[in-house]
Amino acid sequence: MSAQDRFDSLAQQKLVTVGSAQSRSALHSIREIFQQREMLSLLVRRDLKSRYKDSALGFVWTLVRPLTQLLIYYVVIGQFLSAARAGGIPDFAIYVFTGLTAYGLLSETIGGGTSSIVGNAGLIKKIYLPREVFPLASVGSALFNFFIQLGILLVATLIAGAFPIHADVFYAIPALMVLLVFGMALGLFFAAVNVYLRDIQYLVEVMLLLLLWASPIVYSWSMVKNAVGDGLLLDIYTNNPITLAVLGFQKAFWTAGSGVAEYPVDLLPRLGIAFVVGLVLLAIAQRVFSKLQGNFAQAL
Amino acid sequence: MTQLQDTARPESGRAPDVVRINDVSKRFVLRKDNSLKERLVTLGRNGRRHREDFWALRGVTTSIQAGHTVALIGHNGSGKSTLLKVIGGIIDPSGGSVERRGRIAALLELGAGFHPDLTGRENVYLNASIMGLSRAVTEERFDSILDFSGIGDFIDTQVKFYSSGMYVRLAFAVAVHTDPDLLLVDEVLAVGDEAFQRKCLDKIRSFQEEGRTIVLVTHSLSQVEELCDRAILLNAGEIAYDGDPREAVAKFRDILEDRRVSQIAPGSSEKAREAIVHGATAVAAGRDAEAPLELGDDLEITMDVEHFGSTDDWMVAIQIDNTLGQVVYGTTTKRLGLELGTLSGRRQVRFVLKDNRFGTGKYFVNVSLMERSGRHFADLPQACDFDAAGNILAVGSTYAEPVFTDLSQER
Ligand SMILES: Nc1ncnc2c1ncn2[C@@H]1O[C@H](COP(=O)(O)OP(=O)(O)OP(=O)(O)O)[C@@H](O)[C@H]1O
Ligand SMILES: [Mg+2]
Numbered sequence: 001m002s003a004q005d006r007f008d009s010l011a012q013q014k015l016v017t018v019g020s021a022q023s024r025s026a027l028h029s030i031r032e033i034f035q036q037r038e039m040l041s042l043l044v045r046r047d048l049k050s051r052y053k054d055s056a057l058g059f060v061w062t063l064v065r066p067l068t069q070l071l072i073y074y075v076v077i078g079q080f081l082s083a084a085r086a087g088g089i090p091d092f093a094i095y096v097f098t099g100l101t102a103y104g105l106l107s108e109t110i111g112g113g114t115s116s117i118v119g120n121a122g123l124i125k126k127i128y129l130p131r132e133v134f135p136l137a138s139v140g141s142a143l144f145n146f147f148i149q150l151g152i153l154l155v156a157t158l159i160a161g162a163f164p165i166h167a168d169v170f171y172a173i174p175a176l177m178v179l180l181v182f183g184m185a186l187g188l189f190f191a192a193v194n195v196y197l198r199d200i201q202y203l204v205e206v207m208l209l210l211l212l213w214a215s216p217i218v219y220s221w222s223m224v225k226n227a228v229g230d231g232l233l234l235d236i237y238t239n240n241p242i243t244l245a246v247l248g249f250q251k252a253f254w255t256a257g258s259g260v261a262e263y264p265v266d267l268l269p270r271l272g273i274a275f276v277v278g279l280v281l282l283a284i285a286q287r288v289f290s291k292l293q294g295n296f297a298q299a300l
Numbered sequence: 301m302t303q304l305q306d307t308a309r310p311e312s313g314r315a316p317d318v319v320r321i322n323d324v325s326k327r328f329v330l331r332k333d334n335s336l337k338e339r340l341v342t343l344g345r346n347g348r349r350h351r352e353d354f355w356a357l358r359g360v361t362t363s364i365q366a367g368h369t370v371a372l373i374g375h376n377g378s379g380k381s382t383l384l385k386v387i388g389g390i391i392d393p394s395g396g397s398v399e400r401r402g403r404i405a406a407l408l409e410l411g412a413g414f415h416p417d418l419t420g421r422e423n424v425y426l427n428a429s430i431m432g433l434s435r436a437v438t439e440e441r442f443d444s445i446l447d448f449s450g451i452g453d454f455i456d457t458q459v460k461f462y463s464s465g466m467y468v469r470l471a472f473a474v475a476v477h478t479d480p481d482l483l484l485v486d487e488v489l490a491v492g493d494e495a496f497q498r499k500c501l502d503k504i505r506s507f508q509e510e511g512r513t514i515v516l517v518t519h520s521l522s523q524v525e526e527l528c529d530r531a532i533l534l535n536a537g538e539i540a541y542d543g544d545p546r547e548a549v550a551k552f553r554d555i556l557e558d559r560r561v562s563q564i565a566p567g568s569s570e571k572a573r574e575a576i577v578h579g580a581t582a583v584a585a586g587r588d589a590e591a592p593l594e595l596g597d598d599l600e601i602t603m604d605v606e607h608f609g610s611t612d613d614w615m616v617a618i619q620i621d622n623t624l625g626q627v628v629y630g631t632t633t634k635r636l637g638l639e640l641g642t643l644s645g646r647r648q649v650r651f652v653l654k655d656n657r658f659g660t661g662k663y664f665v666n667v668s669l670m671e672r673s674g675r676h677f678a679d680l681p682q683a684c685d686f687d688a689a690g691n692i693l694a695v696g697s698t699y700a701e702p703v704f705t706d707l708s709q710e711r
Contacts, residue, residue, distance in 0.1 A: 003511025126413035294392035
């Protein structure tokens with residue numbers, strides 16, 4: 001291309017204002033991210049690759065951790081502590097693992113998202129790109145690990161002779177949506193705030209630990225019901241979106257509980273409402289993020 | 301839109317604007333407390349004391365036309381990198397706006413954002429995709445990128461094991477292969493070895509021919525004069541000069557000199573000066589003051605120096621630069637083995653450069669008054685200049701009479 005051709009084609013293009021001076025609409029961000037989807041997939045792969053980069057076993061480690069967890073819950077808690085008999089939870093290991101799979105997705109999206117901007121400071125300080133891609137990339141790598149764990153779960157149900165072939169398996173879809181939308185909303189929000197206040201990432205760790213025990217993962221929902229009664233307190237506990245999602249997953253994959261375990265009424269509509277609330281939160285988080293992102297490069 | 305009429309010369313000034321910078325300011329808030337506790341403690345009225353505003357850019361307005369190579373110069377902390385980042389969209393201005401068009405590639409302060417744990421190859425793909433290249437296109441250009449970077453087998457090594465030069469080589473190679481209309485380069489070339497710098501400069505020249513626009517931050521002033529057709533001098537966040545590179549460099553040297561002098565003795569710069577070089581002249585002995593220097597003439601450089609106090613420990617140094625800012629000659633009274641006695645008050649001194657061999661062209665004389673240990677009392681950059689007369693037999697800064705023989709014919 002000659003200099004003249006270049007000038008001509010430049011003269012055809014419109015001048016665009018650089019940066020996020022005029023606060024960007026959600027639609028604009030989505031369009032920008034869509035244009036960069038190839039890069040997004042590269043970023044996800046980078047996240048996954050760099051995680052186990054210098055280890056000899058590499059990817060196998062992704063399997064080792066959940067498998068160990070499964071074993072611990074099966075042997076230590078299920079058999080030694082007899083949680084299964086005491087709490088009336090059959091196939092205890094699968095029960096716990098189902099809950100952990102759901103919770104793992106959420107904690108990885110939020111945890112990974114929170115540190116994503118700070119962790120990618122090197123890139124953010126050098127190149128302009130829609131910064132939303134970093135929290136989104138951690139959603140991508142969290143999803144990848146989630147599906148691996150789900151695969152292990154399905155194999156485990158197969159071995160236990162309780163493979164989920166029933167209509168309830170579709171509960172997994174709204175439950176997954178709820179987890180994703182909340183994970184993304186909180187991930188985006190904390191990612192932006194963490195740039196200015198690094199305490200956030202420790203706060204998030206504590207919060208995630210609380211969330212683990214605030215949902216029926218290692219104990220059952222009916223235990224809570226027995227303890228607090230059928231009132232407002234139970235409603236508050238139940239309507240926690242993570243509780244709802246975990247219950248949804250258990251209904252889908254923990255076939256040993258079908259007909260035995262107790263679930264809250266209207267689980268599906270509750271999940272629907274939680275999803276809508278999550279969407280609203282996501283919209284708010286996106287606004288906050290795009291307001292704050294203008295100063296990322298200098299605050300890092 | 302502006303119409304191009306003069307098609308022969310890209311520098312015709314009618315090229316479209318690639319960047320327009322309108323009254324851009326950038327304020328940094330420097331906070332001294334960064335944890336939640338500290339912020340809560342200093343919340344409210346008290347908090348004011350823990351923050352400090354700092355203006356890194358103030359009311360910068362300019363535009364850059366396509367096809368130009370613009371240097372950004374200025375002392376450390378004058379806002380060059382900040383301006384480049386604002387142009388690149390990496391940080392938002394606090395006031396004003398930047399408009400831009402065309403593809404952009406940026407090389408900001410050491411590297412283009414590589415991930416240390418990934419190999420060079422993986423980083424090339426990641427980086428190219430961030431700069432807007434599809435995977436297929438990157439694959440196509442990969443060999444060319446690798447070849448240009450010259451890092452060879454290291455391409456499959458994690459970049460955390462790269463030397464800083466290798467890092468920049470790869471980053472530069474990727475950036476120039478993304479077909480940018482606008483290339484932003486911040487000082488990165490300095491870490492490359494000589495061979496690579498040459499390669500980069502060649503690439504920049506070919507970019508110039510292709511009508512690409514380059515904005516270059518550099519501390520190498522000779523590079524500015526050699527490479528750029530325009531220079532913007534920043535001083536404390538404001539444009540101090542915008543235009544001819546040589547002029548900008550001269551102005552910049554003045555600023556540096558002022559700063560150096562005021563740093564020697566903080567306080568009023570008038571009092572701080574111990575000495576001054578009032579001026580100098582360079583004349584060919586036996587000719588008119590304005591006449592060019594002919595080959596073999598004696599060049600008389602006469603200097604007017606003054607010490608406000610009194611010193612026994614002093615020397616005079618001259619340095620002669622060509623128009624590219626390269627040193628072609630330099631000497632001092634210390635080299636001549638001279639003890640100059642006591643200097644107090646004003647004095648005229650002279651160097652005579654006998655039987656000169658300067659090549660055709662214009663030369664600048666810089667004068668310094670120094671302690672014998674090398675500390676400067678006073679400098680006068682470009683104190684005077686002279687022209688060496690045209691000689692058609694040769695070019696360059698130095699002259700020797702050329703004689704040609706064809707050895708195979710002689711036998
Ligand atoms: N993120 C930041 N936060 C606070 N202050 C900053 C930040 N970035 C730059 N500054 C300040 O802005 C001023 C200009 O910095 P800048 O990096 O633009 O200088 P520069 O001209 O590139 O200098 P150098 O020649 O050393 O590269 C400096 O005083 C610097 O301290
Ligand atoms: Mg800089």
